[in-house]
Amino acid sequence: MKILLNGDFVETAEGATIASLLRQLDISRERVAVELNADIAPKADYEKQLLCDGDKIEIVHFVGGG
Amino acid sequence: MTQNADTLIIGGREFTSRLMVGTGKYASFEQTARALEISGAQIITVAVRRVNLDRSKESLLDYIDLKKYTLLPNTAGCYTAEDAVRTCRLAREAGMSDFVKLEVLGDEKTLFPDNEELLKAAKILIADGFTVLPYCSDDVIVCKKLEDLGCAAVMPLGAPIGSGLGIRNPYNIRIILENVTVPVIVDAGVGSASDAAIAMELGCAGVLMNTAIAGALDPIAMAEAMKLAVIAGRLSFKAGRIPRKLYANASSPLDGMIG
Numbered sequence: 001m002k003i004l005l006n007g008d009f010v011e012t013a014e015g016a017t018i019a020s021l022l023r024q025l026d027i028s029r030e031r032v033a034v035e036l037n038a039d040i041a042p043k044a045d046y047e048k049q050l051l052c053d054g055d056k057i058e059i060v061h062f063v064g065g066g
Numbered sequence: 067m068t069q070n071a072d073t074l075i076i077g078g079r080e081f082t083s084r085l086m087v088g089t090g091k092y093a094s095f096e097q098t099a100r101a102l103e104i105s106g107a108q109i110i111t112v113a114v115r116r117v118n119l120d121r122s123k124e125s126l127l128d129y130i131d132l133k134k135y136t137l138l139p140n141t142a143g144c145y146t147a148e149d150a151v152r153t154c155r156l157a158r159e160a161g162m163s164d165f166v167k168l169e170v171l172g173d174e175k176t177l178f179p180d181n182e183e184l185l186k187a188a189k190i191l192i193a194d195g196f197t198v199l200p201y202c203s204d205d206v207i208v209c210k211k212l213e214d215l216g217c218a219a220v221m222p223l224g225a226p227i228g229s230g231l232g233i234r235n236p237y238n239i240r241i242i243l244e245n246v247t248v249p250v251i252v253d254a255g256v257g258s259a260s261d262a263a264i265a266m267e268l269g270c271a272g273v274l275m276n277t278a279i280a281g282a283l284d285p286i287a288m289a290e291a292m293k294l295a296v297i298a299g300r301l302s303f304k305a306g307r308i309p310r311k312l313y314a315n316a317s318s319p320l321d322g323m324i325g
Contacts, residue, residue, distance in 0.1 A: 006116045025119060031127055032117060033159035040155050058116065060156050064098060064126050065113025065142050066088030066227070066254075066276030 001053035012051060019046040021057070032061045072300065074271055076109075076249055077165060077197035077218040079136065083108045084266065085296040086138070086251065088276025092285060095129040101279055102130065105289040111138045111167055111274070114157045138199065140167040145180065147187035154191055166191065167221070167253075167274075169201040177227040177254075181208045185215065192216040201253050204238040206245050213246045220246055221274060224265060225255025228277040232261040236268055243269045259288075259295035266299025267307070 002009050005021075012021060018041055022029055034041040035058040041049055051057070074081045087107040092098040102110055112126065139157030144150040147170060154166045170187055172180030179202050191198050197218045202208050204222040212220050222242055225231035232255060233239060243250050249271030256262050256275045265273045273296055282288035 006119060008119075027117060031125065031160060033114075033156040035152075035156060038152075040159050043159070058156075060114050061117050061125060061160060062112040062127060062137065062139060062157075063115045064089040064092065065140055066090050066111055
């Protein structure tokens with residue numbers, strides 16, 4: 001299935017969760033926030049939150065800024 | 067030490083430093099960390115952006131001791147209340163703190179605040195439990211409205227972001243200081259240490275800057291200059307300056323002059 005991840009379509013396995021996606025991307029969950037279809041995904045839900053074809057995911061973190 | 071007792075309280079948190087520093091535009095993460103250290107800042111701003119999936123996962127936060135600083139995520143680049151609120155919610159989830167520097171911009175050329183959208187966003191965020199520090203115009207009416215909504219501070223600009231023009235309208239800042247009770251922090255416009263001292267001498271609770279330090283020829287030296295300027299300006303304000311007079315007033319006694 002395909003998801004829209006940070007503006008780009010990427011292929012993910014059926015049954016993928018937010019947690020498995022972060023593992024696949026080698027991103028530590030502590031310092032990121034994830035939005036699933038424009039709603040915040042609470043960290044506590046990462047393991048159980050299944051992804052569906054066409055889901056829009058945003059993964060953000062802190063960068064230098066004023 | 068005089069300044070130790072003179073703490074700044076924002077959103078129930080107590081700070082001994084009145085200098086707040088941004089983390090953008092430095093040459094490297096090492097330089098960012100060093101400048102922050104030298105500046106003595108306890109509140110540092112960060113921006114919220116997409117994780118870059120193609121590049122190194124190295125992050126600013128790998129270089130910064132999060133036990134030493136209160137992170138103040140900003141909503142830089144947001145032009146609507148909706149985008150700013152969305153960014154704040156992401157920041158809270160990423161950082162586990164309710165502190166946000168709320169900015170809603172009206173125009174790319176000036177980066178002046180869109181105060182209408184700012185007020186709208188502040189209202190939503192405060193209802194949602196955020197501690198809101200809004201970047202706003204140097205306009206007492208807007209500042210009062212932000213205070214009435216429940217903002218933890220107001221952060222009027224001294225001059226356009228990154229302009230280094232200094233405090234362009236000190237009288238507006240004075241009017242704001244006389245009419246709001248939350249901390250007033252000059253955010254944006256500072257170019258040199260004297261600008262920071264002027265903001266503090268006006269009676270501001272603090273100064274927030276980024277480009278003035280990061281863009282200096284020697285950011286580390288400028289970070290120290292800003293630290294000292296904020297301390298000096300604060301002490302000068304508290305000490306109470308002499309009135310300005312048009313004519314001289316001799317410092318040495320007039321009595322006992324030799325004949």
